[in-house]
Amino acid sequence: MQAEPAIYHDDFREDVRRQLASVDGVLVWMNPIQDGRNRSVLDALLREAAAAGVFVSAHPDVIMKLGTKEVLYTTRDIGWGCDTGLYRSAAELRRELPTRLARGARVLKRLRGNGGIGVWKVELDSGVGAGDGIGLRVRHAQRGSVEERITLEDFCRRCETYFADDGGMLDQAWQPRLPEGMIRCYLVHGRVEGFGHQAINALYPAPPGTPPETAPPPGARLYHPPTLPEFQSLKQQLEQEWVPAMQQVLGIDTESLPVLWDCDFLLGTKRADGADSYVLCEINASSVSPYPAAAVEPIARAALARAQAARERH
Numbered sequence: 001m002q003a004e005p006a007i008y009h010d011d012f013r014e015d016v017r018r019q020l021a022s023v024d025g026v027l028v029w030m031n032p033i034q035d036g037r038n039r040s041v042l043d044a045l046l047r048e049a050a051a052a053g054v055f056v057s058a059h060p061d062v063i064m065k066l067g068t069k070e071v072l073y074t075t076r077d078i079g080w081g082c083d084t085g086l087y088r089s090a091a092e093l094r095r096e097l098p099t100r101l102a103r104g105a106r107v108l109k110r111l112r113g114n115g116g117i118g119v120w121k122v123e124l125d126s127g128v129g130a131g132d133g134i135g136l137r138v139r140h141a142q143r144g145s146v147e148e149r150i151t152l153e154d155f156c157r158r159c160e161t162y163f164a165d166d167g168g169m170l171d172q173a174w175q176p177r178l179p180e181g182m183i184r185c186y187l188v189h190g191r192v193e194g195f196g197h198q199a200i201n202a203l204y205p206a207p208p209g210t211p212p213e214t215a216p217p218p219g220a221r222l223y224h225p226p227t228l229p230e231f232q233s234l235k236q237q238l239e240q241e242w243v244p245a246m247q248q249v250l251g252i253d254t255e256s257l258p259v260l261w262d263c264d265f266l267l268g269t270k271r272a273d274g275a276d277s278y279v280l281c282e283i284n285a286s287s288v289s290p291y292p293a294a295a296v297e298p299i300a301r302a303a304l305a306r307a308q309a310a311r312e313r314h
Contacts (some may be wrong), residue, residue, distance in 0.1 A: 001304050010041045013197040017045055025055035025307030027299075029287045032067075032112045039286070053314030055306045058230075058258035058285045065250045066261070067285030069109045069170035080236070080280040082268065085171035087291030090160045093169060097122070098134055098152065105174035107203065110162040114287065116141030116202045118162055121174065125149055136206055139212070141202035147212035175279055177267040179204060181280070183231060184221065184264050186291050188302050189257045190243050192235045195224040196262075216279055225294035233263065242280075257308075259302045260295065281297040 005132040008020050008030060020026055028046065032039055050056040058067065065071070085100060087093040099105055101124050110118030119141035127149070128135025134152040139145060150158075162169055184196035200219035200252035206212050226235065247253065262284045268277035291299075 001300075001307070006212060008042060010037060013041055013045055015112075017048070020045070020049040020054060021052065023054060023307075024311045025057070025303060027057055027303055029289050031287045032113060033117060036212075038112075038300050055160055055303075055310035057303070057306065058261065059256070062252060062256055063285045065252060066246070066283055067259075068111045069282070070111050070168065071114075071246075071250070071283055072109075072170055072172065072185045072280060075249050075280075076240055077244050078249065080177070080242050080265070080278060082279045083173040087169045087171065088163070089168075090156055090163050092154045093159060094152070097156075097171070100171060101134075101136075103173070107172050108159070108173055109170045109172075109282075110159075111168045111170060114284075116145075117144060118159075119202070120155075120159075121203045122155065123174070132145075137212075139203060139215075141220065143202065146215075146254065148270075172192075172281065174266060175266040178268075180267050182264055182266055183234065183278070184262050185186040185231075185238055186236065186260065186262045186288070186295050187238075187243070187257070187297060188260060188298040190239060191298070192226050192238055193295040193298045194226055194293065195228050195231050197224065223290075223292040225292065233275065237278070238263065255306065258285050259306065260288045260299050262288050262291075286294075 006016055006026065008016050026046070026049065030039055030042060039060070046060050050059055070086065072081065074204050075081065075083050076084040085096065085102070087096065088174055105121060105123035108120045108122055113119065121139045123137050125135040125137040128151060135149065135153055137147055137149055138155055139147045159169060165244065178201070181199045182201045184198070185192050186194040186196065198219060198221040200216050203219050204216055204218070206215040211294055263280060264282040264284070265278040266281050268279040271277055
C-alpha cells in the first residue's frame with residue numbers, strides 16, 4: 001500500500017479532486033468549522049469520489065448520522081444517554097430551556113462544531129435579570145472563556161446563529177462527576193483500539209468557594225492502549241452493547257463505520273452494585289487526531305482492507 005498526503009483547502013479543491021481520482025481510498029481529517037469555513041465544499045467532493053468507487057472514511061453521509069451532537073438525542077435510550085433534549089429553533093430554545101434549567105444545570109451544544117465552539121454550561125442565577133427576565137450563569141467551553149452572568153434573552157440571541165442551515169442545539173443534564181475526568185474511546189470500525197484520559201477539560205469548575213475565573217485551564221490528554229485495566233468494563237459495553245445498538249438505530253453497517261472515530265464519556269451516577277456508569281457527551285468522526293499509538297496498526301489494516309474491497313468492486 002502506498003500512502004500520500006492530500007492537503008485540502010477550498011481554494012485549490014480542483015487539485016485535490018484530481019488527486020482523489022487516482023487512489024483506491026482516502027482517510028479524511030478536517031474540522032467541521034475552521035477559520036470561518038465549513039466542510040460543505042469538501043463533503044461534495046468526497047461524495048463524488050465515493051460515487052466513483054473510491055473508499056472514503058469517514059464518508060460525509062456517515063458523519064451526518066453519527067458525528068453531530070444530534071446523535072446524543074437519537075441514541076439517548078440505548079444505555080449511554082442521560083436527560084437529553086433537542087432544539088430545532090431559537091424559539092424552541094427560549095420556550096423550553098427554562099423548564100429544563102429548573103431541574104438543574106445543563107450543557108448546551110450546537111449540533112456541529114469542534115474545539116468547544118458552541119458548547120455552553122448554563123444554570124439559573126436569581127441575581128441576574130430582575131425586571132428583565134430570567135437570569136443565567138453561562139460558560140463557553142472554548143479555551144480561555146470565563147463564566148458570565150446574562151439574561152435568558154441575551155443567551156438565546158447569542159445562540160441564534162447555531163440554528164442557521166438546518167442547525168440546532170443539543171441539551172444534556174450537567175454531569176456532577178465531570179471533575180473526575182473525561183474518557184475518550186478510540187474505535188476502528190466497531191472495536192476500541194485505545195483510550196485517552198483528560199483529567200481537566202473545558203468546563204471543569206472552579207474550586208468550591210472561589211471565583212469562577214479561578215477554574216483551571218484544560219489539561220493534557222494522556223493516551224493508553226486498549227488493554228488499560230480500569231476501562232475494560234466501558235470497552236466491553238461499548239463494543240458489545242452500545243455500538244451495535246447505535247448501528248441499528250442509525251442504519252450503519254460495521255464496514256461503513258469510520259476507520260477511526262471516538263466516543264467521549266463522563267462518569268455518571270454510581271450503580272446499585274457500586275460500579276461506574278457512563279454518559280456519552282460527544283462522538284468525533286470528522287477530525288480524530290491525535291490518537292494512541294496502539295491504534296496505528298489497526299487503522300492501517302482497516303484502511304487497506306477497505307481500499308482493496310473498493311478496488312475489487314470497481
